[in-house]
Amino acid sequence: MTKVAYGSTRPRRPRLVPQVAALSAAGALAATLGATAGVASASSVHRSSGRSKVVPLVVYSAQGYDKLATEDFSKKYHIPVQLDDNSTGPLLTQIEASKNNPKWGLLWVDGATAFAGLDTQHLLLRGYEPRVSWNSLGLQALPKDKSYVPTGVTLAGAMAYDAAKVPNPPSSWADLLAAKWKGQIGTNDPSQSGPTYPFVAGMMNDLGGIGAGETFFSDLKANGLVVNPTNGPTLAALASGQINIALVQSSAAVGATFSDKNLKVRYLDPVTILPSAIGIDAKAPKQEQVEAEEFASYVLSPAGQKVMQTGDPTGDSLYYPVLNGIAPRKALPPLTGVKTQNIDPYVWGPKENTINAWFDQSIVQ
Amino acid sequence: MTLAAHESPPARTDLVGGRDDAEPTASGTSSVPGPRGPGREGRRVGSTRRSDLWTLSAEGLARLGRPVLWLSIVALILAPSACFLVLAVSPRLFGQGSAWFTLSYLRAVLTGGTATALVNSVWVSCAAAALGLAVGFPIAWLASRTDLPGRRVVAGAMWFVLLLPSWLPAIGWQRLVQPDGVMYRIGLDLPVVTHLVMGPVGVVLLLGMRCVPFTYLAVTAALAGLGQEFEDAARVHGATRTGAIRLVAPILAPAITSALAIGFAETVSDFGVASTLAYSSHFPLATYQLYADVNGFPPSFSGAAAIGWLLVASVAVPLAFQARALRGRSYAVLSGRTRPVVRRELRPRAKLGAVAFVALFYGAALGVPGFGALSSSLLADFGASFRLTLVNYRLVFASSGLSGPLERSLAYGAITASVTVVGGFVFATMLARKRTATTKILDFLLLAAVALPSVVFAAGYIFAYNLPFLSRMGIDIYQTVTLLVLGYVASSLPTNARVLVGAVSQVQRSLHEAGRAHGAGSVRAWARGVFPVLSRPLTMAWLLTFTGIFLELPISQLLYAPGSPPLSVAIQDNLGNYHFGTGMAQAVVAVLFALVAVGVVLGGYRLLAPKGWRRIGGGAHG
Numbered sequence: 001m002t003k004v005a006y007g008s009t010r011p012r013r014p015r016l017v018p019q020v021a022a023l024s025a026a027g028a029l030a031a032t033l034g035a036t037a038g039v040a041s042a043s044s045v046h047r048s049s050g051r052s053k054v055v056p057l058v059v060y061s062a063q064g065y066d067k068l069a070t071e072d073f074s075k076k077y078h079i080p081v082q083l084d085d086n087s088t089g090p091l092l093t094q095i096e097a098s099k100n101n102p103k104w105g106l107l108w109v110d111g112a113t114a115f116a117g118l119d120t121q122h123l124l125l126r127g128y129e130p131r132v133s134w135n136s137l138g139l140q141a142l143p144k145d146k147s148y149v150p151t152g153v154t155l156a157g158a159m160a161y162d163a164a165k166v167p168n169p170p171s172s173w174a175d176l177l178a179a180k181w182k183g184q185i186g187t188n189d190p191s192q193s194g195p196t197y198p199f200v201a202g203m204m205n206d207l208g209g210i211g212a213g214e215t216f217f218s219d220l221k222a223n224g225l226v227v228n229p230t231n232g233p234t235l236a237a238l239a240s241g242q243i244n245i246a247l248v249q250s251s252a253a254v255g256a257t258f259s260d261k262n263l264k265v266r267y268l269d270p271v272t273i274l275p276s277a278i279g280i281d282a283k284a285p286k287q288e289q290v291e292a293e294e295f296a297s298y299v300l301s302p303a304g305q306k307v308m309q310t311g312d313p314t315g316d317s318l319y320y321p322v323l324n325g326i327a328p329r330k331a332l333p334p335l336t337g338v339k340t341q342n343i344d345p346y347v348w349g350p351k352e353n354t355i356n357a358w359f360d361q362s363i364v365q
Numbered sequence: 366m367t368l369a370a371h372e373s374p375p376a377r378t379d380l381v382g383g384r385d386d387a388e389p390t391a392s393g394t395s396s397v398p399g400p401r402g403p404g405r406e407g408r409r410v411g412s413t414r415r416s417d418l419w420t421l422s423a424e425g426l427a428r429l430g431r432p433v434l435w436l437s438i439v440a441l442i443l444a445p446s447a448c449f450l451v452l453a454v455s456p457r458l459f460g461q462g463s464a465w466f467t468l469s470y471l472r473a474v475l476t477g478g479t480a481t482a483l484v485n486s487v488w489v490s491c492a493a494a495a496l497g498l499a500v501g502f503p504i505a506w507l508a509s510r511t512d513l514p515g516r517r518v519v520a521g522a523m524w525f526v527l528l529l530p531s532w533l534p535a536i537g538w539q540r541l542v543q544p545d546g547v548m549y550r551i552g553l554d555l556p557v558v559t560h561l562v563m564g565p566v567g568v569v570l571l572l573g574m575r576c577v578p579f580t581y582l583a584v585t586a587a588l589a590g591l592g593q594e595f596e597d598a599a600r601v602h603g604a605t606r607t608g609a610i611r612l613v614a615p616i617l618a619p620a621i622t623s624a625l626a627i628g629f630a631e632t633v634s635d636f637g638v639a640s641t642l643a644y645s646s647h648f649p650l651a652t653y654q655l656y657a658d659v660n661g662f663p664p665s666f667s668g669a670a671a672i673g674w675l676l677v678a679s680v681a682v683p684l685a686f687q688a689r690a691l692r693g694r695s696y697a698v699l700s701g702r703t704r705p706v707v708r709r710e711l712r713p714r715a716k717l718g719a720v721a722f723v724a725l726f727y728g729a730a731l732g733v734p735g736f737g738a739l740s741s742s743l744l745a746d747f748g749a750s751f752r753l754t755l756v757n758y759r760l761v762f763a764s765s766g767l768s769g770p771l772e773r774s775l776a777y778g779a780i781t782a783s784v785t786v787v788g789g790f791v792f793a794t795m796l797a798r799k800r801t802a803t804t805k806i807l808d809f810l811l812l813a814a815v816a817l818p819s820v821v822f823a824a825g826y827i828f829a830y831n832l833p834f835l836s837r838m839g840i841d842i843y844q845t846v847t848l849l850v851l852g853y854v855a856s857s858l859p860t861n862a863r864v865l866v867g868a869v870s871q872v873q874r875s876l877h878e879a880g881r882a883h884g885a886g887s888v889r890a891w892a893r894g895v896f897p898v899l900s901r902p903l904t905m906a907w908l909l910t911f912t913g914i915f916l917e918l919p920i921s922q923l924l925y926a927p928g929s930p931p932l933s934v935a936i937q938d939n940l941g942n943y944h945f946g947t948g949m950a951q952a953v954v955a956v957l958f959a960l961v962a963v964g965v966v967l968g969g970y971r972l973l974a975p976k977g978w979r980r981i982g983g984g985a986h987g
Contacts, residue, residue: 058844058927082927084844085938089660090922096664097827097923100460101836103844114662121663191657192640229644232945242544353661360657361478365647 497576537737
C-alpha cells in the first residue's frame, strides 16, 4: 500500500459536512486508484528471512535507469520500493520543504554539492561506506564523513563540437576566448541546469577564485557566449548550426553523438568531475536506513552496475564507473591523459545560489 | 418534519441562491410559496413526505452551506497558501531560516532584478488579458451569433488551445524565428521578426493567446444565456446593427470582466512562457524568479514567498477594474422567457474577413506550436537535418511505462473536474449575488489564488499537511494520491468559479422559484429549472478543469505519490533525461488522448442532453 492510505488514517472530522465529505470521497477514490496503479503495494511487502519486518523503501531519484534498478533490487532483496522519479530540483525542494517531517528514505541524484548541503543541515546519515574497491574517481568523490556514496561519475563542461565545421577545436579553456570562436560557443544556465553549476564552480576553482572565474565568463560573454536553459536546447543549437561548440555534461554530449555522427566530444584540462551519489535520510526509521544501505550496496554490485550501464543507453548510462574492475562503456572517450579535478562540495555548495544569481544577472541577461 | 419544512425560510438560502436583490417572480410575487402550495392537495402522502424530506435536506444543506464553503476555502486554499507565504516574514516557523520575523525578503524583492521582473509581469499581464479579450470576444461572437463557416470547429479547436501547456507554443515560436531557426533555413531572412517575437512583444502575444480560451469560454457561456429579445428591442427602436451590439455588449460585462481578471491572474502566474521565450529573450518575469528561488539549492522558500505576496497583491489591478465596471448593476437576463437567437448571415466580404481572422488566430495558437512539437518529435538528431523518423513514437509505444501514467492522469483529471465543477458552481453563485463584504473577500481570495503559481500551492501543501503533529495524530497524507487530488482541486477551483460567474450571474431567480411555485422541492426545482440552462457552461467548466489537470506539472512533481507518477511527470522525466524527442512524442500522444477525451465528453453531451437543454444553453439556432 502507499505509505499512508486515506482509509486507514482518516483525519478527525468534527461533523459531517457535504463538501468536505465529497472531497474526501473523491480523495479516497483517487487514493484507491493511485494505490492500485503504484509500483509497490502492501501486498508486495514480504518478510525477509533474518531481518526485521521490511518497510517500503522510499527512493527519490533523478537517474534515467532508476526504475529498472529499483525493480531489480526489489526482486533480488524482497524489499518493496516506492520510487519518486523526478528532476533533481523538485526532489531537493521536496526534501527541504518536508525536512521537519521527512518521508523519503534514499536520494539518488547527480552533484555532490547538493549532498554536501543536505549533510551540512544534518539531513544525511553519516558513516556508511559499502565494502567495495574504489578506483581513483571513486576515491576523489568519496566524502570524508561518509555521508553519501558515489555511484558513478560524469564530467561537467565536456566540449561537444561539430567536426565537419570545426576541424581544429580549441585545446584549452583560454582558447575559447579567441576571436575565431566569437558567437560559436554555447552552454547552459546553472540556475536551470543542475550539472552546469559544477562546471562554473570548477572553472572558478581552477582559475583561482570567484573573481577570476567571473572575469572568464564575462570574457566568454563578450565573445558571444550563447546560454540556453539546459543540455537539450544547447545540443539542439549545436545540431542546428546556431553554435559550433557546446559545453555540456559529458553523458549528454556523448549521447548526442549517437544521433548526429558529426558530433565529437573532447575534454579540456582540467575537467570537473560530477559524481552521481546516494544519500540516506538521517531521520528515516532504522529499518528503512538498513534497506537503503542494502540498496547502495546493490547499486555498486556487478548486477547493479550492469543495470546502470544498460538502463538508459543514450543518457545516464554514459558514466565513468567509480569501482575497480568495472569498465566504462565503449562509447565514452577514454580519460587517459585527461586532467580531472574534484571541487570541494562543502566549499562550493554554499556558494551555489550566489554564483547562480550572478550568472543570471551578468551572463544570461 | 413537515413543520420544519413549513418553518424553514423560503428560497433565500437555497444552494443555487437567488440574488438578495431578486426581482419579482413571473407570478408577480417576490416570495416563494411553501412546499404545500396549490396543486399539491391531490398528491399521495408518500410523495409528499418524500418531497418534504427533499426540502428539509435542501434547507439543511443550505444552512450548512456557508460555513462549509469557508471551511473548504480555508483547508484547501488559505491554509496551504498562508503556510507558504508566511515564510516571507518568518522563515523559522517551518525551519527555513533563523529569523522569527524579518522584512529582509520583502525588501529584497522590491529592488534589483526581481523588482524589474515584477513590473514586467504586471504590465505584460494587463496587456495579455486585453489582447485575449480583443481576440477572444470577436471569435466567441462570430461562433455563437453568426453563420461563420466552420464555426463548429472553432469550439473544438479552442479546447485544443487550452490543452497545450504554455511552454509548447513558446518552443514552437522559438524554433520558428530564432537565429538559424526554420524561418532562416527556408530562406526567410527576417531579423525584424526575430527581434519582435524574441522580446516583450512576443511574450505578450503568446500569453495573450493563452488568455483567448478563457475569454471565449466566459463570453460564449454568457452569450448562450443572452436571448434575442435585447437585440430585437434595440433594432425595433431604430438602432443599427452596430448600435444593437453596443447595447448588448454591456450586458456581458460580468463575463468580460471575469475574462479579463482570469486572463490577468493566469498570465501573472504563468511559468511556461516565462521559462522559455521570455527567458531566451532576456525578458525576466516574476514567476521565473519565484521558480528559481524554489528550485535553487538550497531553495529560498522565503524569497519565493516574498514574490508570491506581490503577485497576490497584483490582482488588485483587475479587481479594482471589475468593481468599477460592475458596481450596482444586475445582469440576470436568463429566464424561462429567454428567446432563442437567430444567427446573423455575414456578407461575403465580412465572412471572408471573419474566416481569415479566426484562421490567423488558430494558425498562431495551434499551427506554430503544433509544428514545433511535431518537428521535435519527428527529428531524431536534435534538428540537425530535416530527416523525419518515427523512432521516438516507436519508443513511446514500446515503453511499458506509458499506459500507467496516462490512465492515472485521465482518472485524476476526471475526479478533480467533477469535484471542482460542483465547488466552482457554488462559489460562482456566491460571487454572482449582490456585492457584500463577504463576496468581495471571496472574490479577492479566489483571484489571488489564481495569481499564485502552482508551485506555491504545492510547496504550501507540503508545509501545511506534513506537519509533525499531524503525523503524530495519524494524519499523514503527504505523498498520497489524496493530497495530490486536493492540490489539483485547490488550484482549479478559483479559475473554475471565475469562468462560471458569467453564466451564473445571468440566471434569474424566477427560474428556480417557478419550480417551487409548482410544488417542487428546492433541489428538484433547481435540477429541473436551473440545471438545464447551466448544463452547457457546467460541462465546459468540467472540461476546462480536466484539460488543465491532465498535463499539470508543478503540483504533480511535488505532491505525487511515489510509484504512481502522473503523465506530466513521466514526460518531464524524458525531457530532463536527454530524451527530448521521446518526451515531445509523448507530449503529442498525450494531447491527442486528451483531445479524444474532450471529444467524448462533448459528443456525449450532444447525444445525451435533452434537446431543450442544448437549445437554451446553445445560444443560437442555425
